[in-house]
Amino acid sequence: MGAVGLLYVGAVLFLNGLMLLGKVEPRAAGVFNLFVGAMQVITPTVLIISNPDDTAVILGASGIYLFGFTYLYVGINLLGGFDTTGVGYFSLFVAVMALGYSYANFQILGDPAFGVIWLYWSFLWGLFFVLLGLKRAQITKYTGWVTAIQGWVTGAIPAFMILTGYWRNTNLLAMILAAFGLVVFLALWPLTKRGEPAGKAPSSEEPTRAGERAHRPRWT
Template identity: 80%
Template structure:
């Protein structure tokens, strides 16, 4: 059941990445965030109810709530036209907690591949904090590309391979994921710098393209 939820985490990260890149309208993304957020709250709740004495299951289930609450928060924000600061600072909390879950996967669960994947997620949620909490819109395109790529690499592909019995969470997989992430996200940085909003500071200028992208439905 965890793999099923992870599959749709991949979908929503991909959609949210495309939204930040201006390819998906904010309200459409908001509705899908609510769907996946609800799934990622129901799934860990069921896992906890039916496995109350399994510490590993409880640990994994507790991490799923971080995603569920993020997507519910994002969906409500997009549909309600609220300020993004709350989502941004919650993303900081998730980014910090993800480091702990990475350590737990490496040291307690013996799952190095997902130890690396949690580092991916920590990096992405840290970007969400800078973008939405600190309102540094200069990283909008970069964050969009990182989210879209991570949707496939950290969620959709591992989930599908797990469901089909082909996922191998060993040291080799962890190394491949680590090298891929460092190389791809480093190369993306200079490639996505052009075309970002310039001369904007946190909360002091005219509404940014990000604000327009996520809140423009308020004018409809």
């Protein structure tokens, strides 16, 4: 069940990344965030109720709520046009907690590949904090690309591998993921710096002039 939810986490991250890159209209993305957010709250609840004595399942399920609440918060923000600071500072909380879940996957759950994936998520939610909480619009394009790529690398592909029985040799997968993340995300930084606005992003209440491309971040 968790793998099914992870598949759609990949989908919503991909969609949100495209939104930050200006390819998807924010309100349209907001609806899908609500769908996935609801799914990511229902799924861990069912897992916990169904396995009340399995501490490993409860530990794994508890982390899913971080994403469910993120996407619900994002969807409401996008549809309501609210200020982004609440989502941004919640993202800081998620980024810190993701480090703990990474440690748990390495040391308790015995899945180093997901230990690395949680490090990916900590990095991504840290970017959301800087972009939305601190409103540093100059990282909009970089965050959009990282989000879209992580939708595939941390969501859709691992979920499909789990569902089809190919999620094996997690030590090797961990090394591949670590190498990929370091190379790709470091290489993206200089490639995305040009054309980004400097300073803070405008408040979500400020109107965007007709015909002008909006850089303000309005989601996570």
